[in-house]
Amino acid sequence: MKQNIPGEFPKPVYDFKNNPLTREGFELGRKLFYDGRLSKDGYTACASCHQQFAAFSDFQHVFSHGVNSRFTRRNAPPLFNLAWQSEFHYDGGINHIELQPLSPMTGRDEMDNTIDSILATIRADAVYRKMFRSTFGNDTINTQRMLWALAQFTGNIVSANAKYDKMKKGKAVFNDWEQQGYIIFKERCAVCHTEPLFTDFKYHNIGLAVDTFLNDFGRMVITNDKKDSLLFKTPSLRNISRTDPYMHDGRYWGLSTAINHWQTCSPSDATADSLIVNGKPLEKMEVKYLVSFLHTLLDSSLLRDPMLADPVPGNMIHGPVQ
Numbered sequence: 001m002k003q004n005i006p007g008e009f010p011k012p013v014y015d016f017k018n019n020p021l022t023r024e025g026f027e028l029g030r031k032l033f034y035d036g037r038l039s040k041d042g043y044t045a046c047a048s049c050h051q052q053f054a055a056f057s058d059f060q061h062v063f064s065h066g067v068n069s070r071f072t073r074r075n076a077p078p079l080f081n082l083a084w085q086s087e088f089h090y091d092g093g094i095n096h097i098e099l100q101p102l103s104p105m106t107g108r109d110e111m112d113n114t115i116d117s118i119l120a121t122i123r124a125d126a127v128y129r130k131m132f133r134s135t136f137g138n139d140t141i142n143t144q145r146m147l148w149a150l151a152q153f154t155g156n157i158v159s160a161n162a163k164y165d166k167m168k169k170g171k172a173v174f175n176d177w178e179q180q181g182y183i184i185f186k187e188r189c190a191v192c193h194t195e196p197l198f199t200d201f202k203y204h205n206i207g208l209a210v211d212t213f214l215n216d217f218g219r220m221v222i223t224n225d226k227k228d229s230l231l232f233k234t235p236s237l238r239n240i241s242r243t244d245p246y247m248h249d250g251r252y253w254g255l256s257t258a259i260n261h262w263q264t265c266s267p268s269d270a271t272a273d274s275l276i277v278n279g280k281p282l283e284k285m286e287v288k289y290l291v292s293f294l295h296t297l298l299d300s301s302l303l304r305d306p307m308l309a310d311p312v313p314g315n316m317i318h319g320p321v322q
Contacts, residue, residue, distance in 0.1 A: 001021050001022055001023045001026060002021070003015065003016055003083070003155075003156065004156055004158040006158065006160035006165070006196075008160075008165070008168060008196050009084065009160065009196055009197065010084065010197075012083040013083060013084055013085060013086045014082070014083040014097050014151070014155055015083075016152070016155070019098070019148045019151055019152065021152055021156070022135060022152070024131065024134045024135040025135045025148065025149050025152040026149075026152045026153055026156060027131065027311070028128075028131045028132065028134075028135050028149040028152075029149040029150045029151065029152045029153025029154065030153045030307075030308070030311055031127075031128075031131065031311055032046075032122075032146065032149055032150050033045065033046045033050075033150060033153050033154065034046070034047045034310045034311065034312065036048070037121050038105065038111060038113060038118050038121060038122075039066075039067050039105075039110075039111035039112065039113050040067050040111065040112040040113045040117075041067040041068055041112075043067075044065075044066055044067045044110070044111055046101065046104065046111075046150075048065070049061075049064040049065070049066075049072075049104075049110075050076060050078070050079045052303060052304075052305075052308055052309055052310075053242075053303050053304075054078070054242050054243060054303075055078045055080060055159070055238075055239035055242045055243055055298075055299070055302060055303060056078050056079035056080055056157060057075075057076060057077065057078035057079075057239075057242070057243040058075065058076040060244075060245070061076070061245075061250070062075060062249070062250035062251070063075060063249070063250060064076040064110075066107065066108075066109040066110040066111065066112060067110070067112045070108075070109040070112075071109065072107075072109045072110060073109070073214055073216060073249075074090060074216070074248050074249060074250075075245060075246075075248060075249060077089070077090065077235060078236075078239060078243045079154055079157055080158065080236075080238065080239070080299075080302060081157075081158060081159055081197055081236065081238070082097055082100075082154050082155055082157065083097065083155040083156070083158075084197055085097070085201060086201070087201070087233070088100045089103070089233075090218060090233050090248040091203075091218050091219050091221055091232065091233070092203065092219060092222060092233055093221070093222045097151050097154065098147045098150075098151045099147070100154075101147060101150050101154075102147070105118060115143055118146070119141060119142065119143065119146070122141050123141050128141065129141070132145060135149065157302070157308055158302075159238050159299040159302045160196070160299070161299045161300075161301045161302070162238065162239075162296060162297050162298055162299040162300075163178075163296040163297075163298070164296045164297050165196075165299075167296070168196075174296065175292075177288065177289050177292035177293075178289075178292045178293050178295075178296050180286075180289040180292075180293075181289035181290045181291065181292045181293025181294070182293045182296075184282070184286055184289055184290050185290060185293050185294075188282070188290075189237075189290075191275060192204060192234045192275065193234065193236070193237045197238070198236045198237040198238050198297065199233075199234045199235060199236040199237070200234050201233065201234065202233070202234055203218070203219045203228065203231035203232060203233050203234070204231060204234060204273045204275070204276075205218075205229070205230040205231050205232075205273050205276075206261070206272060206273060206276050207261075207272030207273075207276050208230065208247060208251070208261070210230060211249055211251075214249060216248065216249065217229050217230055218230050218231045218232040218248070219231035219232065219233075232247075232248045237294060237297055238297045238299065239297060239298055239299055239302065240255065240294050240297060240298075241255065241294060241295050241297070241298050242298060242303070244258075246258040247261075255291045255294055256287055256288075256291055259282070259287050259290060259291070260287070262276065262281070262282070263281045263282065
């Protein structure tokens, strides 16, 4: 099995050099990703907050739900193109794709389990023992191998087949609204949402007032540097039409509403990034054009790719919220 690297993408950060990619490892990672038994309540899986039909984001949840329906403090980011990231979470608190699962697995408001308990569950399962043996050559089940397998799955959730990508390859044509929106995007948004991944992977303060209940100060929580107060990582705009609500705390519903934040962000807000405070408001039609373009970033094939789906038929841990 070869790593999926779209031709227009830059070289990935994670290249599986020390974690040889195999079909067996990928399938093991997929099983782990969808297995609710790895959580304390036996129900909450990675896929509970990262649902395929929502581009591996958390469908219509402002704050993601963990074990026993506990609320987390943030809106779960979508999971795709992770192999091109060197830092994870909105605050960059994790710096390696193989380490990333440890935080949700052990987080009190997420899966709330211990690694020892997770490994005990896996070791007691004959199917898992067989899969680990097929992947790694023997029955040894440990933390490193579990994380390697998860990285093989999550590192190969690749989104690069939207209408935008087909347009770039000459296989599709934008309509007038989409083309006008693309022009506006390149003039007004592309500095932070850099093509083709549609993020600069940097941290910005976009003038969002801190939620006084959450008191989430973003990057500063990790660095303890006041200069990093209210800095959050630029999200990718790929699949943005399927990942609302928006912002780290899910405060905005709908693309137009999120875009309008830039219309109302006060130029006198000294804490906001200069790219924000020095920007010019968009006209109403410009917002509509921009929204039309953003819809061209939806990769429908990602949402229905059977290779990325739950391997257990009928498992509803990641189904639509009623």
